[in-house]
Amino acid sequence: MRKAILLAVSLGYLGAAFAHGDATPASKEARPLAVEEHAFGREGDPKKVTRTVRVGMSDTMRFTPSELTIKRGQTVKFVVRNNGKVMHEMVIGTMTELKEHAAMMQKHPGMEHDEPYMAHVQPGKTEAIVWQFTRRGEYYFGCLVSGHFEAGMVGQIRVLAKGDRK
Numbered sequence: 521m522r523k524a525i526l527l528a529v530s531l532g533y534l535g536a537a538f539a540h541g542d543a544t545p546a547s548k549e550a551r552p553l554a555v556e557e558h559a560f561g562r563e564g565d566p567k568k569v570t571r572t573v574r575v576g577m578s579d580t581m582r583f584t585p586s587e588l589t590i591k592r593g594q595t596v597k598f599v600v601r602n603n604g605k606v607m608h609e610m611v612i613g614t615m616t617e618l619k620e621h622a623a624m625m626q627k628h629p630g631m632e633h634d635e636p637y638m639a640h641v642q643p644g645k646t647e648a649i650v651w652q653f654t655r656r657g658e659y660y661f662g663c664l665v666s667g668h669f670e671a672g673m674v675g676q677i678r679v680l681a682k683g684d685r686k
Contacts (some may be wrong), residue, residue: 546600553636558658559614560677563636564595564652572597576618577641577663579604581671592656592681602641612677614638614652618662622669656681 553563573595576584590596601612611618634640639647653659656679663673 523667525590548650555608557654558637559617559655560612560636560657560679561651561653561655562598563647564650566597568595568630568652569597569650570594572599572603574599575610575661575672575675577602577604577608578612579606581663581668581673583610583661586675588675588677590677590679591655592653592679595650595652598639598651599646600639600641600649601646602643605643606639607642607665608668608673609638609640609665610649610661611635612659612661613665615660616673618660618669620665622662622664625664626670653677653679655679656684 523630553565556562571590571596573596575598577600578584600606600611611621614618637649637651639649659677659679661675661677662669
């Protein structure tokens with residue numbers, strides 16, 4: 521019985537260590553590229569990066585910069601730095617997807633997930649997202665840690681086709 525209790529407690533701690541926002545995911549470069557196409561593009565090949573964008577996150581619930589303009593077809597490496605003292609993340613998506621995900625995070629703050637369009641960043645650390653924007657349009661990025669998105673931690677990405685003006 522004692523061994524069973526110790527095992528259950530150990531598994532509980534192990535599960536908590538991998539909950540959303542508590543652990544840095546394994547390197548995205550160490551696995552095959554995802555082939556899934558989203559409304560806002562697909563995972564980019566790190567060997568084909570055409571632009572690097574540095575994004576800062578702060579405990580004032582803001583991204584810097586909060587507005588980006590990208591050319592359709594570009595593969596962008598986002599270097600995401602958490603300048604705060606609490607966990608933050610950058611999740612790329614449509615506004616509808618981000619709002620739905622933020623609502624889910626409010627209900628289940630310990631939810632686990634790791635997708636190529638997300639970076640979970642511990643305080644003082646840096647993570648990266650490599651993404652290829654395949655369609656023109658307005659997309660967004662937000663911090664979906666419970667309460668952060670609702671506090672205004674959201675930014676906009678405008679993807680322009682060739683010949684579009686900023």
